[in-house]
Amino acid sequence: MPTENIPDQDFENIPTFEEKSSRMKFKKGSLFIFVAIFAILLTGLLATAIFWGFNQQASKKTLPSKPTPTPTLSTSQETLTPSLYATDAAILKIEQDVKNLDQELQGADLKENSLNPPALDWQIEFKE
Amino acid sequence: MKKILPVLLAFIFGFCFLKASLAQEFNFDRALNDYLYNYNLYRQSYNEYITAKESYLKYQTLNSKNEALAKTTQMLKNQDEVVKTYLTALRLKLSATPGLSAEEQNVLFLKLDSEVGWFKQHQNSLLSAATLEDLVDSAKKGAKQYQQTEILTYQTLGAILASKQMGFREKIAEQIKALKEKIGEIRLKGDKNTTTAERWLLEAENRLTRSQEKQFEAQQILAKMKATDYNKIKPYNQAQLNLEESHQYLKEANSYLKEILGELKNAD
Numbered sequence: 001m002p003t004e005n006i007p008d009q010d011f012e013n014i015p016t017f018e019e020k021s022s023r024m025k026f027k028k029g030s031l032f033i034f035v036a037i038f039a040i041l042l043t044g045l046l047a048t049a050i051f052w053g054f055n056q057q058a059s060k061k062t063l064p065s066k067p068t069p070t071p072t073l074s075t076s077q078e079t080l081t082p083s084l085y086a087t088d089a090a091i092l093k094i095e096q097d098v099k100n101l102d103q104e105l106q107g108a109d110l111k112e113n114s115l116n117p118p119a120l121d122w123q124i125e126f127k128e
Numbered sequence: 129m130k131k132i133l134p135v136l137l138a139f140i141f142g143f144c145f146l147k148a149s150l151a152q153e154f155n156f157d158r159a160l161n162d163y164l165y166n167y168n169l170y171r172q173s174y175n176e177y178i179t180a181k182e183s184y185l186k187y188q189t190l191n192s193k194n195e196a197l198a199k200t201t202q203m204l205k206n207q208d209e210v211v212k213t214y215l216t217a218l219r220l221k222l223s224a225t226p227g228l229s230a231e232e233q234n235v236l237f238l239k240l241d242s243e244v245g246w247f248k249q250h251q252n253s254l255l256s257a258a259t260l261e262d263l264v265d266s267a268k269k270g271a272k273q274y275q276q277t278e279i280l281t282y283q284t285l286g287a288i289l290a291s292k293q294m295g296f297r298e299k300i301a302e303q304i305k306a307l308k309e310k311i312g313e314i315r316l317k318g319d320k321n322t323t324t325a326e327r328w329l330l331e332a333e334n335r336l337t338r339s340q341e342k343q344f345e346a347q348q349i350l351a352k353m354k355a356t357d358y359n360k361i362k363p364y365n366q367a368q369l370n371l372e373e374s375h376q377y378l379k380e381a382n383s384y385l386k387e388i389l390g391e392l393k394n395a396d
Contacts, residue, residue: 081394082393094307094385098385101296101303105382110371111368115160115218117281117282118170118211120170120210122268124263124268126181
C-alpha cells in the first residue's frame with residue numbers, strides 16, 4: 001500500500017503562518033542589520049581612504065621637494081685641467097676687461113625713454 | 129700798491145674759478161631737469177589756455193579776449209622754451225656719448241643749434257603779437273618748423289643710441305685684437321693647440337660685422353625720414369629695433385670671447 005511509505009508527519013509541529021512570518025521578519029531584520037553594518041564599514045573605509053588621500057595631497061603641496069642641483073651649461077669657463085696660460089697675465093687682463101664689458105653691455109640703456117620728444121599741441125584756433 | 133695787488137689777483141682767480149665751476153655744472157642731468165621743468169610749465173599754461181579759450185568762445189567779451197590773448201602767448205612762449213631746452217638736453221647727451229665721430233657729431237650740433245636759434249627767434253616774435261590771429265599765424269609757423277625739428281630729434285636720438293653700439297663695438301674689437309695677438313704668440317710657441325680658439329675668434333668677428341650691418345640699417349631708416357611723414361615714431365621704432373639687434377650681436381661676440389678665454393685656460 002502506498003500509504004505505508006508516507007513518512008510520519010508531525011502536524012502539530014508544523015509552524016503556523018504567524019510563526020513563519022515572524023521568522024521571516026527576524027531574518028529580514030538580521031539581514032538589514034548586516035547590510036547596515038557593512039554599509040557603515042564601507043562608508044568609513046571610503047571616508048578614511050579619501051581623507052588619507054587628501055592629506056597626502058596636502059602634504060605633497062606643503063612639503064617642498066628636496067632641492068636638486070640646478071643643471072648648468074658648461075661654458076668652458078671652469079678650468080678643468082689648467083693650461084700653461086691659465087695664470088698668464090695677458091689672458092687674465094683680457095678676461096677682466098671682457099667681464100667689465102659684459103656688465104656694461106647688460107646694463108646699457110637701449111631706449112633712452114627720458115629723451116622721447118615732448119607731446120606738443122601746435123593747433124591753435126579760436127573757432128567753435 | 130703792494131696791498132692792492134694780492135686782493136686783485138685773488139679776485140681774478142676767484143672769478144675764473146667761479147666761472148669754470150658754473151660752466152662745469154651745466155651737464156646733461158641739469159639740462160634734462162631744465163627741460164622737464166619747462167615741460168611741466170608748458171602743460172600748466174596749456175590748461176590755462178584751454179580754459180581761457182573756452183571762456184572767450186562762450187562769452188566773446190573784450191575781457192575774455194584779452195585773457196585768451198595773454199594765456200595763449202604764455203603757452204606758446206612756454207612751448208618754444210620746451211623745444212629749446214629739449215634740444216639742448218639732446219645736444220648734451222650726444223656730446224656725453226662716446227662712439228660717434230667728431231664730424232658726425234658736429235653736423236648734428238650745428239643742426240641742433242640752428243633749431244634752437246629758430247625757436248628763440250620765434251619766442252621773441254610772440255612779444256609783438258597783438259591779436260589772436262597773430263598768435264594763430266605764429267603757432268602755424270612753429271608747427272611747420274617743428275616737423276623738421278621732429279626729424280632732427282629722432283635722428284639725434286638714433287645717433288645717440290647708435291654711438292653707444294659703436295663705443296661697445298670698438299671696445300670688443302680691442303679685446304679681439306689683444307686675443308688675436310696672444311693666440312698668435314701661443315701658436316708660435318706651439319705648446320697649445322689654438323685651432324678652436326682661432327675659429328671662435330672668427331665667429332666673434334662675424335658677430336661684430338653683423339652688429340655693424342644692423343646699425344647701418346637703422347641709420348638708413350632714420351636718414352629716409354621726411355617732414356611730410358605723418359607718423360614719424362614708426363620709422364624711429366623700427367630703427368630702435370635694429371639697434372637692439374645690433375646690441376644683441378655685440379653681446380654674443382663678447383660671450384664668444386669669454387668662451388675663447390676658457391678654451392685657452394684649459395689644457396688640450
